[in-house]
Amino acid sequence: MGTIALILCFGVVIWVLLWSTLQKGGQTPPGPTGLPVLGYLPFMGSRPHLLLQKLAKIYGSIFSLRLGSQNLIILDDLSFVKKILLQQRLLDETPEEEMKDNFRFLDYINCQIQQTIIEWLLLAMATYKDVHQKIHEATKETRNNWLSIKYPQLSHTHTIIKGQRSTLTYVKAAILELLRWRPPFPLGILGVTRTDIVLDGYFIPKESLMIANTWSILHDVECWGDDADAYNPERFLNQKGNLKAECLLSLFTGKNLQLNRNIVQPDMLRNFLSILHKFNISLFDGKSSDMEGELFMRLVPKEQELILTIRN
Numbered sequence: 001m002g003t004i005a006l007i008l009c010f011g012v013v014i015w016v017l018l019w020s021t022l023q024k025g026g027q028t029p030p031g032p033t034g035l036p037v038l039g040y041l042p043f044m045g046s047r048p049h050l051l052l053q054k055l056a057k058i059y060g061s062i063f064s065l066r067l068g069s070q071n072l073i074i075l076d077d078l079s080f081v082k083k084i085l086l087q088q089r090l091l092d093e094t095p096e097e098e099m100k101d102n103f104r105f106l107d108y109i110n111c112q113i114q115q116t117i118i119e120w121l122l123l124a125m126a127t128y129k130d131v132h133q134k135i136h137e138a139t140k141e142t143r144n145n146w147l148s149i150k151y152p153q154l155s156h157t158h159t160i161i162k163g164q165r166s167t168l169t170y171v172k173a174a175i176l177e178l179l180r181w182r183p184p185f186p187l188g189i190l191g192v193t194r195t196d197i198v199l200d201g202y203f204i205p206k207e208s209l210m211i212a213n214t215w216s217i218l219h220d221v222e223c224w225g226d227d228a229d230a231y232n233p234e235r236f237l238n239q240k241g242n243l244k245a246e247c248l249l250s251l252f253t254g255k256n257l258q259l260n261r262n263i264v265q266p267d268m269l270r271n272f273l274s275i276l277h278k279f280n281i282s283l284f285d286g287k288s289s290d291m292e293g294e295l296f297m298r299l300v301p302k303e304q305e306l307i308l309t310i311r312n
Contacts, residue, residue, distance in 0.1 A: 027203060029059070031055070039067050048295070049295070053215060053219075056216060061076040062075055062077070064208075074211050074213055078217050091191030091194060117268060118268065121178055124178060125276065126281045126307075128231055136276060138171065170237070173237050176236045177235060180235075181230075183215060183218055185298055190211065192207055193207060193208045193210065280309045280311055282306070287305075290304055
């Protein structure tokens with residue numbers, strides 16, 4: 001008799017929990033189980049963005065997993081990311097003191113991002129010689145003579161940036177494509193839910209950490225085509241040769257994401273073009289580039305040797 005009562009009691013508890021969840025908006029997002037206490041932490045590996053991309057193919061564009069005691073909601077679809085970004089009130093706001101610390105740290109982070117982008121660009125130039133040549137051809141004849149006479153102290157690169165901004169369209173397209181192809185931050189932290197919410201019919205518990213798999217979204221063949229894994233600056237140019245960056249920029253507009261529409265900054269352009277103006281970049285004979293990258297806070301290229309030959 002006692003066993004039957006225990007089973008009935010257990011059944012009632014399960015039913016109440018299920019009913020409560022359904023009333024709040026449905027079941028929680030599916031996802032891998034993981035281990036007791038540790039959750040899925042032991043399985044994340046050194047390239048979690050690639051693992052999460054594979055899990056999305058199993059569980060769908062919104063799924064959950066636990067890292068220790070923290071519940072994570074992984075968003076693998078741009079539409080879900082936009083919904084969260086448009087409803088920032090659903091996420092905890094950053095405390096004022098923490099925001100001040102973030103601003104103090106911003107300059108350092110920005111320098112690190114710019115350095116990483118240039119490193120990836122140089123590796124891409126050595127690997128994709130056609131892109132390298134197009135950038136060189138687009139900039140070598142664009143020196144602004146009037147600026148050169150009035151401001152002789154300006155370098156060739158300065159006169160390009162100050163006097164011929166329209167000629168930088170292909171260069172900017174190459175940089176935007178680099179940001180899509182090898183994003184500095186393959187996982188974007190959107191924030192922590194301040195209350196229970198419902199997203200696409202799924203119940204998201206309070207204090208869940210919302211993560212956008214930026215890498216997966218920026219390599220989605222449905223959005224970027226069958227060549228999504230290739231480096232192709234032309235995808236950011238329209239039929240008239242003008243820049244089109246809406247799809248990329250729409251992802252990097254949240255206050256909690258690390259990139260924004262000013263990512264192609266003059267300093268980075270100047271440094272990158274200065275190198276290309278003075279040097280031809282190539283790989284050693286018989287060597288191929290390793291484009292996988294390593295994740296150390298940001299995605300950086302693996303250490304490898306390039307040849308910089310002075311141009312005539």
